[in-house]
Amino acid sequence: MTADYIPSGNRNQVAVEIEDVYKSFGRLEVLQGVSMTVREAEVACLIGPSGSGKSTLLRCVNHLEKIDAGRISVHGKLVGYHERGGRLHEMHDRDVARQRRTIGMVFQRFNLFPHKTALENVIEAPTQVLGMSREAAIAEAREHLEMVGLSDKAGSYPTQLSGGQQQRVAIARALAMRPALMLFDEPTSALDPELVGDVLAVMRQLAEAGMTMIVVTHEMGFARDVGDTVAFMDGGVIVEYGDARRVLAEPEHPRTQAFLAKVR
Amino acid sequence: MSENNPAAGADEAPAAAESRPAAIRAVPVRRPGRWISAAVLLVFAAMFVNMLLFNKNFGWDLVRKWLFWHTIVHGVWITLQLTFFAMVIGIVGGVLLAVMRLSTNPVSGSAAWAYTWFFRGTPVLVQLLFWNNIAALVGSDIGFGIPFGPQFFHLDTNSTITRFSAAVLALGLNEAAYMSEIVRAGILSVDEGQTEAAASLGMRRAKITRRIVLPQAMRVIIPPTGNETISMLKTSSLASVIGVVELTDASESAIHLYFKAIPFYVVASLWYLFFTTILSIGQFYIERYYARGSSRNLPPTPFQKLMRTNLSFRRRPAFTAAREVPR
Numbered sequence: 111m112t113a114d115y116i117p118s119g120n121r122n123q124v125a126v127e128i129e130d131v132y133k134s135f136g137r138l139e140v141l142q143g144v145s146m147t148v149r150e151a152e153v154a155c156l157i158g159p160s161g162s163g164k165s166t167l168l169r170c171v172n173h174l175e176k177i178d179a180g181r182i183s184v185h186g187k188l189v190g191y192h193e194r195g196g197r198l199h200e201m202h203d204r205d206v207a208r209q210r211r212t213i214g215m216v217f218q219r220f221n222l223f224p225h226k227t228a229l230e231n232v233i234e235a236p237t238q239v240l241g242m243s244r245e246a247a248i249a250e251a252r253e254h255l256e257m258v259g260l261s262d263k264a265g266s267y268p269t270q271l272s273g274g275q276q277q278r279v280a281i282a283r284a285l286a287m288r289p290a291l292m293l294f295d296e297p298t299s300a301l302d303p304e305l306v307g308d309v310l311a312v313m314r315q316l317a318e319a320g321m322t323m324i325v326v327t328h329e330m331g332f333a334r335d336v337g338d339t340v341a342f343m344d345g346g347v348i349v350e351y352g353d354a355r356r357v358l359a360e361p362e363h364p365r366t367q368a369f370l371a372k373v374r
Numbered sequence: 375m376s377e378n379n380p381a382a383g384a385d386e387a388p389a390a391a392e393s394r395p396a397a398i399r400a401v402p403v404r405r406p407g408r409w410i411s412a413a414v415l416l417v418f419a420a421m422f423v424n425m426l427l428f429n430k431n432f433g434w435d436l437v438r439k440w441l442f443w444h445t446i447v448h449g450v451w452i453t454l455q456l457t458f459f460a461m462v463i464g465i466v467g468g469v470l471l472a473v474m475r476l477s478t479n480p481v482s483g484s485a486a487w488a489y490t491w492f493f494r495g496t497p498v499l500v501q502l503l504f505w506n507n508i509a510a511l512v513g514s515d516i517g518f519g520i521p522f523g524p525q526f527f528h529l530d531t532n533s534t535i536t537r538f539s540a541a542v543l544a545l546g547l548n549e550a551a552y553m554s555e556i557v558r559a560g561i562l563s564v565d566e567g568q569t570e571a572a573a574s575l576g577m578r579r580a581k582i583t584r585r586i587v588l589p590q591a592m593r594v595i596i597p598p599t600g601n602e603t604i605s606m607l608k609t610s611s612l613a614s615v616i617g618v619v620e621l622t623d624a625s626e627s628a629i630h631l632y633f634k635a636i637p638f639y640v641v642a643s644l645w646y647l648f649f650t651t652i653l654s655i656g657q658f659y660i661e662r663y664y665a666r667g668s669s670r671n672l673p674p675t676p677f678q679k680l681m682r683t684n685l686s687f688r689r690r691p692a693f694t695a696a697r698e699v700p701r
Contacts, residue, residue, distance in 0.1 A: 172574055203578055211576035221571035225589050225664075235575035238585060280571075287575060 123150045124186070125291055125322045126171060131180035133166055140166045142346035143180070148339075151320040155333040155354060158343035159369060164326045165218075167343070168293050171324065172213045173206055184213060184291060211239060214284030218296040220276040222268040228255065228279045229264040232286045240287070247286070254282035258312050274305030278312055285316075292316065294325040310336075330373060334358045342366045433637035440628065441641050449624025450645050456541055456610040456620055461603050463546025468553025473583065475558055486554065493551035499612055501548055505540040506616040541613035549606060556598045560591030592664040600657030604650045621645055 126148040133141040140163045148154045156164040169175045170182055173190040182189045190206060191198040201209070222231050232251035236242040242250075255261050258278035268276050277297055284292060294313065298306040310332050317323055317336050327333055333340050337354035342363070350363040361367045426432065440446060474486035493501070504511075509531040516534065519525030535543070564587050572582040614623035625642040629635050662675070 174570055174574065207573070207576045207578045210574055213574070215571075215574035217567060217571060219565075219567055221565070221567035223568065223571070223586055223590075234572075234585070235577065238581060239576045283575070 124148075125150045125152070125184065126324065127181075127183045128167070128171070129181050131167070131170060131182060132178045133163075133170060133175060134178060140346055141170070141177070144343075144346070144348055145180075146341055146348060146351065148322060148324060150322055152338045153317045153323045153325065153336055155337040155340045156324065156326045156343060157328070157330070157333060157340060157369075158349075162343040163346045164343045165295050168295050168324060168326050171291075171293055172210050172215055173201075174215075184209070207239075211287055212290045214287060214289035214292040216277070216280050216284055216292065216294045216297045218299050220268070220273070220280045220300070222276050222280055222283070224268050227265050227267055228260065228271065228282075231268070231279055232283045235283070236286050251282070251286055254285050255279070257285070257315070258282045259308070272305060273301045274308045277301065277309045281309075281312055281316075291322045291324070294323065294327070296326050296328065298327070298329055328373065330358060330370070342369065344369070431636050432640060433634060436634060436637035437640050437644070440638065441644065443628070445619075445624045445628060446621070446641060446645070449619060449621040450649075452538070452618065452620040452624075453607065453610050453622075453645075454649070456538075456545065456613055456618070457603065457607045459542045460545035460549055460610065461606055463542065464549025464553045464602070464606070465599065467547065467550025468555075468557045469588075471550060471554030472557035472561060475554065476561060490551045490554055493548050498544065498548045498609065499615065502541060502544040502612055502616055505535065505544040506537065508535050508540065537613075537616050537618045541610070541616060541618045545606065545610060545613070549602065552602060553599070556595055556602070557591070560593075560595035561587055563594045564590045589664070593661075596657070596661050596664055600653065600660070603657075604653050607649055607653065608646060 124147055126146075128144060128146040131141050131144045132139070144163070144167055146154070146167075156167065158164050166175055170177050171184065171189065176190065181191075187209070188198075189209065190201050192201060192205075193199075222228075223234065226234065229248065229251055232254055233242075233244065233247040236247040236250065237244055252261060252264065255264055258281055260275055260278055260282070263271060263275060263279070268279070271279065281297075297313070298309050301309065306329070310329060313323070313325070313332070314336050325332070325337070333354055339352065340354040340357040341348045342350040342357065342361070342365075344365050350357055350361060350366045357366065358370065361370055471486045471489060474482040475490075477483060512531060515528045515530055517525035517528050519527075561583075568586050568590065569582055572586045577585070610620060611622035613620055614626065617623070619627070621642050625638040628638045628641075632638075659675075
């Protein structure tokens with residue numbers, strides 16, 4: 111773990127500002143007025159039953175989903191739109207892509223590129239998007255693979271790796287872009303129980319190094335130990351939000367209490 | 375372990391394995407149906423070989439004599455060129471049409487759909503005749519310039535659209551319609567998560583298509599494309615109808631010269647078979663290349679298979695089939 115990942119901003123600076131966001135898929139209203147603030151170096155965990163909108167909210171942060179109303183900004187810049195003369199202008203594909211460079215994302219199903227080896231997966235974006243030389247990218251990729259404990263798997267194709275190893279390669283791939291914010295969409299939900307620990311350990315390491323993270327998770331242990339804040343979502347709204355240990359230990363809202371009683 | 379235990383003697387197996395029951399040696403199920411069907415097929419095969427060898431009408435001596443006759447060889451060369459250029463147009467056009475069809479722009483989507491509708495909906499032979507008579511449609515020269523505006527240069531239709539280029543255009547443009555469906559199926563077979571992962575890394579649409587989606591779609595695209603190429607090699611014989619002297623036409627003219635039909639059809643068939651075989655072998659290796667990363671074990675090459683067989687017919691070789699790993 112190098113100091114590269116520690117964002118230069120101080121801890122109280124706002125990293126992600128989500129203001130009154132609405133999103134529906136056809137007639138299904140998935141987000142119904144969600145507001146949330148994530149500060150630099152903070153680990154914010156989103157928990158809640160499936161279908162509560164937590165993954166959708168996460169995907170809105172890097173504009174994989176377009177929001178219908180409200181606004182999201184990352185590091186003070188509006189996501190997906192330019193604001194000029196009091197009006198919103200849709201961003202060009204090029205600018206959306208540029209904005210995503212600083213936001214890493216890790217998916218539930220890993221989504222590694224199966225036709226590329228672990229190393230090729232990691233160097234793909236630095237060489238293709240940032241224009242880094244292959245040699246420099248490889249040197250850096252080896253560091254990232256070492257950080258996730260997979261330096262010996264550089265030449266392996268994704269199908270030759272276990273789920274936990276694939277997910278750690280996916281984390282290395284996201285880190286290769288030197289993001290200032292990492293989004294994790296249920297990173298351990300598709301893993302066999304004995305492989306969950308390795309992935310969580312890498313995430314914990316990242317959090318300790320000061321990475322700003324938003325984590326959608328069902329791992330209450332991780333949320334309690336690593337999370338700074340926890341937002342409990344249900345029915346498209348944040349039902350309860352606050353200090354991670356407080357929300358998980360003494361939930362105030364009855365719905366939070368009921369949910370936590372079930373998952374425990 | 376057995377080193378310290380002289381009692382184990384020649385038996386090197388550890389103690390745990392000694393209690394293992396003997397391997398099953400059961401009497402196999404009798405399958406008389408297999409023997410009967412095999413016998414019937416063998417009789418047919420013997421009849422066929424007998425006909426090949428002893429039916430004088432094949433004229434094997436003539437076949438041997440005319441197989442490399444210059445007119446035939448030139449016809450082979452034209453057939454290969456037709457196949458090559460038509461497939462280039464077909465594949466490039468197919469990729470273009472598929473990307474258009476899948477784009478978010480409704481106009482380009484509809485245009486691609488209409489193209490496929492027309493070129494797949496009319497017989498390739500009719501299209502071939504159409505292109506051969508294109509001058510009757512567009513006049514004797516073709517102008518290039520601003521649509522509905524001034525034109526900058528002209529081409530003489532009859533010297534530009536020769537019989538050969540008419541055949542290439544007809545076969546290629548027709549092929550593009552079929553290839554577009556193949557490419558589209560390939561692109562749709564790639565998981566959407568791939569596009570999302572690439573997008574989340576800051577890659578742009580064109581680059582995602584080129585670097586992430588198409589290479590994975592290839593696994594689905596290659597086998598039917600191989601079939602199309604093999605099919606094109608044979609369909610190119612239709613060009614003989616508009617007077618392109620390719621393999622079939624060359625054989626036909628030889629028949630008119632020598633009044634011997636069967637030997638020249640055999641000559642043509644042997645050439646077609648030779649090249650379809652070459653193409654099938656090529657297809658196998660290309661498929662193998664694009665299968666990397668998608669299955670744990672690549673299918674063995676015929677040579678590797680031969681090495682593993684041990685020439686033993688009594689027992690099937692322990693052979694692990696390459697299994698698709700679900701993504």
